[in-house]
Amino acid sequence: MPLNSGRVPLASIFRVFFIIGATSFGGGLISWFHREIVTRRRWLTEEQFMSGVALGQVLPGPNVTNLAVYIGQRLRGPRGAAIALGAMLTGPFFLCIALAAVYSEAIRIPGFHAAMDGIAAAAIGMILRLGWMGASHSCRKAAPAVIALAVFIAIGILKWPLLAVVAVAAPLSVALVWPKRKPQGGGGDA
Amino acid sequence: MRDNPLFALFYVIAPFSLLSIGGGPAIFAPLQHESVDVWHWLTAREFIDLFAIARTAPGPGAMLTTLIGWKLAGWSGALVATLALFGPASLLCYFAARLYDKYRGHEWHTALEEGLAPIAVGLIFAGAMSVLNLSGGRALTWIAALAAGAALSFRPKLHPFLILGAGALLFVAMEFAGAGV
Numbered sequence: 001m002p003l004n005s006g007r008v009p010l011a012s013i014f015r016v017f018f019i020i021g022a023t024s025f026g027g028g029l030i031s032w033f034h035r036e037i038v039t040r041r042r043w044l045t046e047e048q049f050m051s052g053v054a055l056g057q058v059l060p061g062p063n064v065t066n067l068a069v070y071i072g073q074r075l076r077g078p079r080g081a082a083i084a085l086g087a088m089l090t091g092p093f094f095l096c097i098a099l100a101a102v103y104s105e106a107i108r109i110p111g112f113h114a115a116m117d118g119i120a121a122a123a124i125g126m127i128l129r130l131g132w133m134g135a136s137h138s139c140r141k142a143a144p145a146v147i148a149l150a151v152f153i154a155i156g157i158l159k160w161p162l163l164a165v166v167a168v169a170a171p172l173s174v175a176l177v178w179p180k181r182k183p184q185g186g187g188g189d190a
Numbered sequence: 191m192r193d194n195p196l197f198a199l200f201y202v203i204a205p206f207s208l209l210s211i212g213g214g215p216a217i218f219a220p221l222q223h224e225s226v227d228v229w230h231w232l233t234a235r236e237f238i239d240l241f242a243i244a245r246t247a248p249g250p251g252a253m254l255t256t257l258i259g260w261k262l263a264g265w266s267g268a269l270v271a272t273l274a275l276f277g278p279a280s281l282l283c284y285f286a287a288r289l290y291d292k293y294r295g296h297e298w299h300t301a302l303e304e305g306l307a308p309i310a311v312g313l314i315f316a317g318a319m320s321v322l323n324l325s326g327g328r329a330l331t332w333i334a335a336l337a338a339g340a341a342l343s344f345r346p347k348l349h350p351f352l353i354l355g356a357g358a359l360l361f362v363a364m365e366f367a368g369a370g371v
Contacts, residue, residue, distance in 0.1 A: 024248045047303040053310040061279020062252040063213035073287040092249020099247045114365040115358040116246040121331040122357025125338020131314040138307035151312025156319035162212045174305030179297040
């Protein structure tokens with residue numbers, strides 16, 4: 001799939017991130033990002049997006065805002081990053097306060113709590129779907145599939161520290177796809 | 191100065207921005223400890239309510255921090271808490287992304303992107319797992335999450351709203367049916 005070439009207008013960045021922020025009920029923002037930015041608009045390739053996901057998780061702080069900053073920076077530098085982040089947080093800022101303000105009344109509506117749980121559960125499904133798409137794209141060979149599975153088990157099930165796991169797994173994974181160089185030709189790296 | 195709620199909010203929350211690796215779930219437990227046990231800004235029950243609100247409302251689950259600020263000091267509290275949590279991490283991420291981007295086009299950068307993709311896949315599933323655990327680990331949550339994922343795999347064009355709405359309906363129906371799944 002070719003990338004949508006050309007400069008992405010700042011107004012488009014604002015619109016996409018604002019809408020995702022304001023409509024992503026139940027979380028699952030990472031899968032909304034993927035849907036809008038990779039699948040529908042082709043602003044980033046699958047690999048560019050996924051390396052942003054990895055970067056956003058390894059760096060401290062909330063993962064999805066890190067990812068928004070990464071995408072915005074990648075598309076339009078500092079202004080892109082600031083607009084992506086600000087646009088994404090504006091809607092949720094007011095909406096979550098509005099929900100908190102009516103929460104004590106809303107909670108008395110029969111089924112309200114169940115509906116909230118159901119939305120959050122379905123949003124997890126969106127994340128599972130994104131993981132599956134990523135796996136079918138990048139884990140077609142055995143080695144990357146084993147690495148992805150090992151990272152999942154180590155962090156998701158064994159609860160090992162994320163940084164330590166990535167510090168071992170990432171160099172391994174990158175070494176597997178490292179471009180072959182001519183012998184003694186390695187002096188060009190600055 | 192620590193008696194000023196805005197300063198206290200910043201003082202407590204900003205470190206999480208730069209010290210919490212792994213996102214929301216890595217933030218919630220220490221944030222609960224600080225805001226409930228240490229600073230008595232809210233009760234454990236209120237924390238759980240705010241957690242549920244931030245999780246369901248649109249946007250990142252980390253907006254929980256915004257809600258804590260709002261509870262403690264109104265709109266200015268919400269603003270300070272939001273800036274404290276997202277500001278420092280976002281700045282760091284910006285410089286990291288810029289550095290990473292500088293080498294775009296180099297052979298090894300392409301290899302780096304390709305090599306990081308399986309890592310990201312593992313991290314995405316691990317993230318889904320930790321959110322599943324946070325949501326209490328009910329069987330119905332697992333079933334709904336897997337069903338939603340499967341539905342989107344077979345019908346990729348389905349709008350996410352339909353999936354989220356179906357999740358809400360399923361849970362409400364099960365509650366009224368009295369099923370304790």
